[in-house]
Amino acid sequence: MNHPPVTGRTQAPAGQPVEPVEPTWEDVARSHGAFLYNLAYRLTADRDDAEDLVQDTLLRVRKGLSGYRPGSMRGWLTRIATNAFIDQTRRRRRRPESALSEDAEGDWPLSPAADDAADGRSLDADLQRALMALPPEYRLPVVLCDVADRSYQEIADTLGLPIGTVRSRIHRGRLMLRKVLG
Amino acid sequence: MKAAAGFPGGSGGSSHPTAAISALLDGELTPSETDWVEHHLAGCPSCRMELVRLSEARDRLRRMNVLAAPPDLAQRARERIGGALRKVTIGAVSAAVVTAGILWAARPERAVGVPLSSTLAVFVAAANDSANATGGPSRSRPVSVPLDEMPPGYVIPSALDGLDLEGVWVRGQVLATVYGDGAGRVMLFEQLGRLVRSPSGPAEVLSGRRGVLTRWESKSVFTAQVGGTVLTILGDPDDLTAAVSGFNRVRTSAPWPYRTRSICRSLVEDLTGG
Numbered sequence: 001m002n003h004p005p006v007t008g009r010t011q012a013p014a015g016q017p018v019e020p021v022e023p024t025w026e027d028v029a030r031s032h033g034a035f036l037y038n039l040a041y042r043l044t045a046d047r048d049d050a051e052d053l054v055q056d057t058l059l060r061v062r063k064g065l066s067g068y069r070p071g072s073m074r075g076w077l078t079r080i081a082t083n084a085f086i087d088q089t090r091r092r093r094r095r096p097e098s099a100l101s102e103d104a105e106g107d108w109p110l111s112p113a114a115d116d117a118a119d120g121r122s123l124d125a126d127l128q129r130a131l132m133a134l135p136p137e138y139r140l141p142v143v144l145c146d147v148a149d150r151s152y153q154e155i156a157d158t159l160g161l162p163i164g165t166v167r168s169r170i171h172r173g174r175l176m177l178r179k180v181l182g
Numbered sequence: 183m184k185a186a187a188g189f190p191g192g193s194g195g196s197s198h199p200t201a202a203i204s205a206l207l208d209g210e211l212t213p214s215e216t217d218w219v220e221h222h223l224a225g226c227p228s229c230r231m232e233l234v235r236l237s238e239a240r241d242r243l244r245r246m247n248v249l250a251a252p253p254d255l256a257q258r259a260r261e262r263i264g265g266a267l268r269k270v271t272i273g274a275v276s277a278a279v280v281t282a283g284i285l286w287a288a289r290p291e292r293a294v295g296v297p298l299s300s301t302l303a304v305f306v307a308a309a310n311d312s313a314n315a316t317g318g319p320s321r322s323r324p325v326s327v328p329l330d331e332m333p334p335g336y337v338i339p340s341a342l343d344g345l346d347l348e349g350v351w352v353r354g355q356v357l358a359t360v361y362g363d364g365a366g367r368v369m370l371f372e373q374l375g376r377l378v379r380s381p382s383g384p385a386e387v388l389s390g391r392r393g394v395l396t397r398w399e400s401k402s403v404f405t406a407q408v409g410g411t412v413l414t415i416l417g418d419p420d421d422l423t424a425a426v427s428g429f430n431r432v433r434t435s436a437p438w439p440y441r442t443r444s445i446c447r448s449l450v451e452d453l454t455g456g
Contacts, residue, residue, distance in 0.1 A: 059259075
């Protein structure tokens with residue numbers, strides 16, 4: 001049979017201008033999935049919640065790709081993931097049985113993912129537990145700064161806060177962590 | 183910048199630039215602020231202790247293991263995003279960013295050739311709609327399938343001889359929609375791009391529409407630009423009645439977006455000469 005020239009990944013016709021290629025959510029998942037998952041896990045301390053958050057983020061990427069402008073991909077993804085986290089937190093605050101504070105103070109399981117990280121895993125677990133003890137308004141700037149490695153200005157833009165507030169919260173968040181860790 | 187006023191989080195209006203110590207560690211101070219804080223640290227043991235404590239906390243955070251994402255994260259995301267896009271398809275699809283192709287296939291019990299059969303299998307499986315597979319009761323079910331996930335053997339407009347699409351199918355996502363019952367099947371693909379030209383024939387401009395009719399094997403392929411939409415029908419030219427019937431059902435089916443129904447109305451008009 002004369003099969004048609006089909007392909008699952010068709011190239012643009014040679015010699016023709018190609019419109020700026022926007023990353024698909026699958027590109028993002030492939031290239032930045034670990035970054036997003038790590039960020040999500042540090043914010044939620046729960047595998048399922050982290051995965052939910054990553055999927056929320058990818059879905060938002062899928063819906064919002066046309067708004068992407070070339071620049072810092074991780075900065076862009078961090079903004080999207082942060083908004084998804086804030087929405088998730090708000091939803092949970094309306095459902096007290098799964099409030100973040102209870103997650104943090106309750107029986108927090110060491111995740112299999114953290115188990116996999118052989119070196120310093122108990123230290124990480126202590127630190128993760130301490131992170132979860134922070135109110136989200138402090139945990140977010142600290143994680144965005146120290147896990148996602150965003151600048152204060154980016155964090156301020158992401159959270160819609162004055163940069164001075166971001167500076168203060170990162171500082172106080174770290175102090176609280178230090179106090180919890182002893 | 184005055185230290186206490188410029189550094190929110192300063193301790194109770196004292197001159198200790200506490201918040202600035204974190205900012206110093208992060209390299210977030212201006213040179214003059216840095217000079218001021220370092221000068222202060224040189225003469226203030228309590229702030230130096232604070233610097234040490236903050237530095238430890240910061241270092242530990244930054245040394246945390248990078249967790250590996252679950253290996254099936256992408257697959258589960260794909261399933262969930264597929265589900266979410268299904269809802270989007272039923273509701274409203276942004277016409278500005280997607281284009282559509284329409285692929286019409288013959289009745290399931292008819293021999294339609296290997297490529298087309300495998301296409302049906304893919305989409306039926308994706309739709310998770312056994313009624314479609316068995317030719318059961320009439321039922322429509324939009325479904326999304328990432329282009330990259332489609333196996334060999336399916337037809338996309340840019341791959342058809344005689345058609346040239348610009349900016350289409352490049353790492354794109356297909357929004358495919360399946361409509362099927364025992365009498366026929368209609369599929370819609372929605373993708374970014376536009377129909378540029380038809381460099382080779384046979385091509386026919388259909389009534390009232392910038393579209394071309396080409397042939398592929400024994401099938402007729404209709405491709406047209408409708409606003410931001412490229413649509414393609416692949417069908418048996420001897421069985422236009424079934425095609426029209428299929429499109430008519432989409433046209434009158436409430437769950438479909440208005441745009442989709444509008445396209446199908448145009449198709450029916452084109453196919454029936456009306």
